[in-house]
Amino acid sequence: MKMNHGFSWQYDEFKQVGTDYGSKAEVEIYDSSHADFRDMEAESIRILDSLEIKRSNVLIDFGSGTGTFAIQAARRCARVYAVDVSRAMIDRAEAKAIKAGTSNIEFHHAGFLTYEHNDSPVDAVVTTFAFHHLPDFWKGIALKRVNSMLKPGGQLYIHDVILEETNAVENIAALIDKLATAGGKLLREDTERHFRDEYSTYDWVMDGLLSRSGFTIKSKHIEGGVLGTYICTKN
Numbered sequence: 001m002k003m004n005h006g007f008s009w010q011y012d013e014f015k016q017v018g019t020d021y022g023s024k025a026e027v028e029i030y031d032s033s034h035a036d037f038r039d040m041e042a043e044s045i046r047i048l049d050s051l052e053i054k055r056s057n058v059l060i061d062f063g064s065g066t067g068t069f070a071i072q073a074a075r076r077c078a079r080v081y082a083v084d085v086s087r088a089m090i091d092r093a094e095a096k097a098i099k100a101g102t103s104n105i106e107f108h109h110a111g112f113l114t115y116e117h118n119d120s121p122v123d124a125v126v127t128t129f130a131f132h133h134l135p136d137f138w139k140g141i142a143l144k145r146v147n148s149m150l151k152p153g154g155q156l157y158i159h160d161v162i163l164e165e166t167n168a169v170e171n172i173a174a175l176i177d178k179l180a181t182a183g184g185k186l187l188r189e190d191t192e193r194h195f196r197d198e199y200s201t202y203d204w205v206m207d208g209l210l211s212r213s214g215f216t217i218k219s220k221h222i223e224g225g226v227l228g229t230y231i232c233t234k235n
């Protein structure tokens with residue numbers, strides 16, 4: 001699905017909302033600050049295992065950030081398209097990929113709404129902690145675009161802050177406290193900014209958006225009522 005229709009009201013996904021991942025300073029501290037609450041390499045391997053990625057597979061990683069997942073994926077499959085709206089993130093990820101000795105990652109400075117996949121449909125699309133950058137209407141547009149980039153039966157893996165409605169406020173407060181304990185003032189501010197300025201949504205909204213965009217939800221888990229993981233297949 002082409003998105004550059006020339007609409008004057010096209011959402012500008014390159015505009016940073018919330019945390020400024022376009023800032024070099026923010027990108028430089030990204031891996032070390034996230035290491036306070038997640039092991040990104042182990043997480044990447046778990047994602048690849050859960051999707052049963054094979055050597056011949058081709059993947060797209062949307063919101064590829066500093067490239068940790070793309071590099072792990074590139075070691076396991078034929079090709080990875082790493083897509084991000086932040087030039088600073090792409091530069092960091094490219095440098096990491098060169099250092100890791102990977103040559104099968106194609107980087108694209110684009111996003112969910114603007115990336116044009118001018119190649120064969122892919123086996124899987126993965127996105128972690130990036131989808132919440134789009135407001136809900138644009139999430140729907142993005143999912144239809146993602147669907148069109150997948151082979152029939154292709155897989156979509158989404159991991160992000162996604163909220164169960166029951167006890168949402170209490171669960172958000174618990175997450176903010178947990179992350180502040182792990183990563184101090186910086187992580188508390190980052191998490192509070194997430195809920196204040198960014199676009200995390202309810203799981204029932206995600207369920208509807210996914211099924212209306214041509215996906216079947218194969219598994220869904222919402223940890224602590226706030227951290228959602230979906231594995232879906234293209235119908």
Ligand SMILES: C[S@@+](CC[C@H](N)C(=O)[O-])C[C@H]1O[C@@H](n2cnc3c(N)ncnc32)[C@H](O)[C@@H]1O
Nearest residue numbers: 013021063065085086089111112128129130133
């Ligand atoms: C919190 S980081 C997540 C990075 C990485 N996936 C991870 O799990 O650590 C969010 C990333 O999404 C990117 N991003 C924001 N909006 C986007 C969009 N519309 N399309 C693609 N990437 C986007 C940001 O530039 C940033 O690199």
